[in-house]
Amino acid sequence: SAVISQKPSRDICQRGTSLTIQCQVDSQVTMMFWYRQQPGQSLTLIATANQGSEATYESGFVIDKFPISRPNLTFSTLTVSNMSPEDSSIYLCSVELSYEQYFGPGTRLTVT
Amino acid sequence: AQSVTQLDSQVPVFEEAPVELRCNYSSSVSVYLFWYVQYPNQGLQLLLKYLSGSTLVESINGFEAEFNKSQTSFHLRKPSVHISDTAEYFCAVRPMGGATNKLIFGTGTLLAVQP
Numbered sequence: 174s175a176v177i178s179q180k181p182s183r184d185i186c187q188r189g190t191s192l193t194i195q196c197q198v199d200s201q202v203t204m205m206f207w208y209r210q211q212p213g214q215s216l217t218l219i220a221t222a223n224q225g226s227e228a229t230y231e232s233g234f235v236i237d238k239f240p241i242s243r244p245n246l247t248f249s250t251l252t253v254s255n256m257s258p259e260d261s262s263i264y265l266c267s268v269e270l271s272y273e274q275y276f277g278p279g280t281r282l283t284v285t
Numbered sequence: 286a287q288s289v290t291q292l293d294s295q296v297p298v299f300e301e302a303p304v305e306l307r308c309n310y311s312s313s314v315s316v317y318l319f320w321y322v323q324y325p326n327q328g329l330q331l332l333l334k335y336l337s338g339s340t341l342v343e344s345i346n347g348f349e350a351e352f353n354k355s356q357t358s359f360h361l362r363k364p365s366v367h368i369s370d371t372a373e374y375f376c377a378v379r380p381m382g383g384a385t386n387k388l389i390f391g392t393g394t395l396l397a398v399q400p
Contacts, residue, residue, distance in 0.1 A: 204386055215375060215390045216329070231387075265329065269386050272317055272336055272379065278328040 175200055175268050177277035185283045186256055193252045194280045196266035201246035206274070207239070210263040219264075222249050256284045287312040287378050291391035299399050300368055306361040306394045308350075308376030316378040318359040319388070320350055323373040332374070335359065346370075371398045 176199040186192050196205065207219040219239055220228045228241040242250045253260055263279040290309045298304045310316065320332040333344040340352040350361045359376060376391040 206387065215392045216388075217390075218387050221387065267388075273319075273331055273334060274379075274386075274388055275331070276321075276329040 174273075175202070175270055175275040177266060177268065177275060179264075179266060179277040179280050181280060182278065183281040183283075185285060188257055188284060190256055191252055191254045192256065192282060193250050194264055194266075194282075196249045196251070196277055198247045198268050200270075202268040202270070203246070204269060205243065205249045206267045206269070207241065207249075207251045208265045208267065208276075210265065210279070212261070216265065219251070253282065256282075258284045260284050287314075287316060287380060287389045289376050289378055289389055289391035291376055291394050293394050294392065295395040295397060297397045297399060298366055301365050303364050304362065304366050304396065306374050306376075306396065308359045308361065308391060310357050310359065310376075310378050312357075312378060312380065315381045317381060318350075318352055319377045319379070320344075320348070320359070320361050321375045321377060321390075323375065323393075325372070329375070332361075366396070366398050368398050368400060370396060372396060 180195045208216045220230045222228045222243040267276045318335040335352045343349045377388045
């Protein structure tokens, strides 16, 4: 299994600002994933982050809005840029080990 | 492409009653199947998975799910629920092979256990 931590656990931000979310894993992994869970809804994949290459974004998500860094095999960041109230969600990172995905506790973001 | 359907957005049930949470999927390729649970104000936890072998898989807390390939279903069952089972349950699939490891989630089913 994998133990994943995220910072911050929650934040309240003003419209137009940016927030960077950190994800730390206790083992080295090739791929890390970033998901969004909007209030009362399911999880949607934002992007897949491989160490040493550009992140791959899903349809509807763009790098200018959600830039991702992956400096090493245990760490990644997701930035939510120029936030609006529609960005209020839980953001989760995950990793896959032996076909199982493990999730971090999530970052609960509220944009006012 | 893959999709996952959880027809029941909410399932109310009395404590000690049996429950079934339905999950159907659509995929042009073979998939791995998963059930995740999200307790109130907590993160997502893997409940059980089907990768290969026996089509009936079990969790440590009494849940089981059966993979039915012909009906493309992976329903979750428990013979007797507890108050502590109250949570959101998500069914998910992941394509076998290919270039992507991403999970495709259903919309979730809220299991509300009442005393």
